[in-house]
Amino acid sequence: MTQPTEHYDIVIVGGGNAALCAAMTAAEDGAKVLILEAAPKDYRGGNSRHTRNFRCMHDGPLSVLVDSYDEQEYFSDLIKVTDGKTDEGLARMVIRASQECLPWMEAHGVRFQPSLSGTLSLARTNAFFMGGGKALVNAYYRTAAALGVDVLYEAPVRHLQLQGNRIERVDYEYEGVAYSAEPRAVIVASGGFQADLDWLADAWGPPARNFLIRGTPYNRGTVLKNLLDQGVTSIGDPTQCHAVAIDGRAPKFDGGIVTRLDCVPFSVVVNRRGERFYDEGEDVWPKRYAIWGRLVAQQPDQVAYAIVDSRAIPLFMPSVFPAIQADTLEELAEKMDLPPEAVTQTIASYNAACGDTSAFHPTERDGVHTSGIEPAKTNWARPISEPPFYGYSLRTGVTFTYLGLKVDENAQCQTDAGPVENLWAAGETMAGSILGQGYLAGYGMTIGTVFGRIAGREAANYVR
């Protein structure tokens, strides 16, 4: 049984992928490590438990990955989604290191599987965890325990005492009792602040209270805020979060992957007033779901409604909650609590604006567009005409926040006076050092693994 009063060389704040990679690496280098995980055991692992793959460079076929994926292609994929707001040096370092992460992960218990059905586009670039992120987290906890790493669950850290250029003390709670530890080194791997709705509302405005949080309710940014308040250097736009459009019926927290809805490109999307507000067919969904998080956030009550007809149903992944169904559009509008007249009017003018649909092609931009309405729908514009009709509500689902701790290539944190000599950060909490905006599927786990291992190595070096 882990004793809160024992002495440890290194304390790691957080219990997800980056924390565990750091813990295992440091323990293998001989350090005595304690993980302080705020969540109970059932919910351990932060947002890592919701992940499904990591993006991995490879010169040739590697484990489940086919063909090759080189540094240049990887980096240009990244630049496309971040619009250039990327630290090129760190980004390339992560990319290059990703290749040797895969065998390291396997050696530490992670098992991979071929890309899941419906994700063929990622078969070359992303290695999927067998069983998903929670299976990865389970395997790492097993391996860490075998290496002598101790873990306390439900042990939230309240304060890291920064004195000059050192962290002197870690204050945390465990089973309702306050403890202080004085480890020689500290690694922060406790994610972003997206589960703190007050903070989110401060940053974004009151509508943020209507956002859904896709991941863990335990990422409240307590330690992040605590360090920033003491002058540790931050990075990333504090007002920004990565948000996508998800099923409006998803739980407030922890809905994870299943709440995604892929129907928008084949839909007409209206707001609460029954009006369209954006081109639903601008591009394929993987390239547009993040934009729609923002678009929905700007609508009244931060909610929107996607309407499709029966022909569209087989074109997208099944939804976790069944669609609302009706034989007429009026009835559907009523069931969805929308003004029926406005909805039927909007769809009638949309239908009238649809032209030749013979080139309709669900998996690529087909140029089947509307004419004469605003906003136009520029692809997949087929009339909504074949009953039964189906509707989904859409809400903004926050995945992560960008504000974090600025680190150097050794994962070390800093203040204006220079490096903090015994403080490192890894994972989502420092990802803003690399990603200024946007997101590339699977890159978060890559950052967490690479920087987790670096932080573990550096901290173990320091305490030796």
Next chain:
Amino acid sequence: MYADPVEEARRQAQICNSCRYCEGYCAVFPSMHIHRSFSEGDITQLANLCHNCQNCYDACQYTAPHEFALNLPGVLAEVRQESWEQTAFPAAMGKAFHRNGTLIALFSALGMGLLFWAARRLPGGGEGFYAVLAHNAMVAIFLPAFLFPLLALAIGLKRYWKRVDGMPVRLGDITAAFGSAATMRNLAGGHGDGCTYEDDDRFSHKRRVLHQLVMYGFLLCFAATASGTILHYAFAMPAPYGLFSIPKALGLPGGIMLCIGTAGMMWLKAEGRPHLQDLRVRGGEFGFILLLFIVSFTGLALYLFRDTAGLEALLAIHLGSVLAFFLLTPYSKMAHGFYRLAALVRDAQRRRSTS
């Protein structure tokens, strides 16, 4: 326990179907992911493909206390159980055994043992066992006790096949199914590390190995009996057989494997998490494994103590438990082997038609 296991399994499958993280573990998930909605037959087929390895449960981000409260191994265990009950012939028997498995198994074994005890009054006719009970008397009792369960199983499987919309069976479907069963591919975990049955999320091959000891042990014992029958009728070489004979060469290792395997399976089942099994039949399943253990143990004991005064009693207990085992086959855990094979054949068809 769920009020309506099929409906609950449908709800859970819908969530699994929009996640798919477990796709690589076993045949259940690829078979599930071809559907957008699930008929009762689809759910039945998924349930009979599931080997209760529990890997998906430990990997699942949506198990309780999450509000989605997924427990796919648990709900499929209940659906599976009900599917055997609903397709059993005659129907009344299935339910009775599954609700009271331990008692029925014990009572049957004892009752049959007593019955044989009474057989002392019949004249013996031959050497060894046959001095106790004549060969013809044994055949008269065991032939119907062997044929009736086969008939009942055939009817049950036919009903199952209809329910899961089975297609005409090709040779390739059968070889694929037997190939999978021969290695228990679906208990290897997809990654080859086994399953997380007995110790939270730790993977091991214990269940797979023990199950195969039982399965191959049983098949060896069955082959030993069959070879004895052939020797008896075709070569006029009645029992008893010496150590260096075909029946003994098959039966001795088979009996030992069956003993170790069943004892191990009972231990493993006790270690397993009850809420991931079907609690209504857990007792019955223990009863069945115990019966199989008694069959194998008394079989070995018979060989060891064949020249002692205990022969008669041992023979009665052994043959009594064998009789109970045969008669209960369609209504006990033993049925799972047949339904699983049918599900694997059906799954081979699924793969054939989607590839």
